[in-house]
Amino acid sequence: MKTAIVTDTNSSISAKEAQEMGIDLIPMPFFVDGETYLEGKDCTPETFFQRMKAGAEISTSQPAPEEITSLWDTLLKTHDAVLHFPMSSGLSGSCHTAKALAQEYGGRVLVVDDRRISVTLAQSIRNAQVLLAQGKTAAEVRDILEAERDASSVYIAVNTLEYLRKSGRVTAAGAAMAAVLHIKPVLQIQGGKLDAYKKVRGMLQAKKTLLEALRHDLATRFSGMKMAVFSGYSGGDPTLGETWRREVQAAFPDYAVGMISLPLSICCHTGEGAVGVACAKLW
Structure with missing residues (x-):
């Protein structure tokens, strides 16, 4: 066929x-101040994050x-x-x-x-x-x-909870408290749903947590399986993504770590400055 x-x-x-x-x-379509944009067609990442920083109302659609x-x-x-x-x-x-x-x-x-x-x-x-x-x-x-739907793992550390608050995934009080205490939530996607994994102080500790979480999964859940390892980031500056990729590569020298810029439809919820790691089974 x-x-x-x-x-x-x-x-x-x-x-x-x-x-x-x-x-x-x-x-994928998304809205910026009520105007519809299509990812990869009529809105560059640079423009998207400039509008986000300026306080534009951003939401997603199907x-x-x-x-x-x-x-x-x-x-x-x-x-x-x-x-x-x-x-x-x-x-x-x-x-x-x-x-x-x-x-x-x-x-x-x-x-x-x-x-x-x-x-x-x-x-x-x-x-x-x-x-x-x-x-x-x-x-x-x-x-x-x-x-084999469970043969993958994703961990993301967001720099701010503001956009998750706007999308209704975090309460306003929770987002405000996190900002005051400099708490960086580490989120996970296991079984297809977004859940909290751990709350830490500062992005350096958040990155360390990401690497530890992925290392644990590779040594336990995915032991003996052929896996691919990836790094990801959100933002208009690709040097941020490459710097993070090198950190992930140093932590996992046995893998050829790929690097991706998170889709804008996801960045609508994570905001700028998020970093993540992921792994998935290879055929």
């Missing part, structure tokens, strides 16, 4: 990378259903099936929307919910390409990936 792969920019895959990979990429189905319709003219990779159903309604839309396609569109986001979602897509190359059907690929 000839299978197409579709994802969105929550995967941290850029338009250029999508073209190189031979997949289709849907830009792609329009007709944009998704129009792409599927086009792909199914030349492909037998479509594998659609949205972000985790535990973090957004986009997965539920895609599954509802796919019901009208008689099994030719398969939505993969392996509870991933950002770079771990990107790794799932690369794994899917490996499995398809091995001769697996679209349904087999979906089942394999969903069975």
Whole structure:
């Protein structure tokens, strides 16, 4: 079977990378002071963070259903099936929307919910390409990936709770207290949901906590598994990301640590200056 792969920019895959990979990429919409922007098309990271610093009201949304189905319709003219990779159903309604839309396609569109986001979602897509190359059907690929949905881990330290407060994920009192005490929360994504992992004082301690958490996962949950390790950051200055990547690489010398800039749809909630680490199973 000839299978197409579709994802969105929550995967941290850029338009250029999508073209190189031979997949289709849907830009995620977000709002800045009520105006709609599409990630990777009409708002650069530099502009986004400038507007954020200036106090703009920022929020996220989902792609329009007709944009998704129009792409599927086009792909199914030349492909037998479509594998659609949205972000985790535990973090957004986009997965539920895609599954509802796919019901009208008689099994030719398969939505993969392996509870991933950002770079771990990107790794799932690369794994899917490996499995398809091995001769697996679209349904087999979906089942394999969903069975291994817990074979990834994400930890993020945010510099401020202000944007999580605005999105309703943290109370105003909690955000204010954290700012006064210089508390930097370390968050985790396990099983597709965002949860608190640990609260520490200062970003240096937060970074140390990130590395310790990932090191523990690799030595326990993922012991003996072939894993990829990644670093990530939010901000308009790529030197921040490269500095952090080198720190992560030094902590994990046995891995070739990749580095990504967090998607703007995620930065809407983390703000600028967030750093993270992640790992995901390799096929």
